[in-house]
Amino acid sequence: MSEGPNGIQDSRPGGAGPDRADATGADGPQGDPYSWYQRGLELLSRGSPAAAAQILERAATAEPGSRSVREALARAQFDARRYLEAADNFRLIVEASPADDYAHFGLGLSLARSGDPASAAEYLALAAAMRPDVKHYTTALHQVRATLHSRTRGGPSGPSRPNGDATGDKEDD
Numbered sequence: 001m002s003e004g005p006n007g008i009q010d011s012r013p014g015g016a017g018p019d020r021a022d023a024t025g026a027d028g029p030q031g032d033p034y035s036w037y038q039r040g041l042e043l044l045s046r047g048s049p050a051a052a053a054q055i056l057e058r059a060a061t062a063e064p065g066s067r068s069v070r071e072a073l074a075r076a077q078f079d080a081r082r083y084l085e086a087a088d089n090f091r092l093i094v095e096a097s098p099a100d101d102y103a104h105f106g107l108g109l110s111l112a113r114s115g116d117p118a119s120a121a122e123y124l125a126l127a128a129a130m131r132p133d134v135k136h137y138t139t140a141l142h143q144v145r146a147t148l149h150s151r152t153r154g155g156p157s158g159p160s161r162p163n164g165d166a167t168g169d170k171e172d173d
Contacts, residue, residue, distance in 0.1 A: 067096065087110035102127070
């Protein structure tokens with residue numbers, strides 16, 4: 001498995017499309033919560049985050065206190081672009097284990113992708129402070145801060161002025 005551009009986990013084999021295998025039988029997934037967790041990880045690693053999330057949701061319901069299941073579910077939800085749900089699951093991990101830098105990072109990325117860069121910056125800053133040696137933590141933090149800066153300044157180079165006047169003091173005739 002390798003780290004993807006989103007920073008969460010991208011384990012899709014190069015050039016292979018997502019596996020469309022159904023993760024469940026007619027009455028739900030077969031086996032016990034550990035089997036569901038293993039199958040969910042397998043689906044996630046094969047590039048099927050939606051199927052992985054489906055089976056991992058069942059495992060999380062059966063084992064709500066399992067940090068491993070909750071983290072795998074959050075990663076699957078993130079990769080399936082279900083950012084608010086991923087944020088909820090990463091938040092549960094952060095609340096249970098405030099020193100978990102990866103959970104702070106995942107929560108920050110999920111919040112950023114769901115459109116809340118201000119909250120995202122808080123969690124990404126914590127992750128980067130806990131593990132300053134992890135480059136993708138600081139990179140994500142810089143990107144979110146740049147987004148916030150851009151929004152407060154009106155764009156990457158500041159507010160646009162039709163007449164080129166940077167002060168914005170344009171007189172109307």
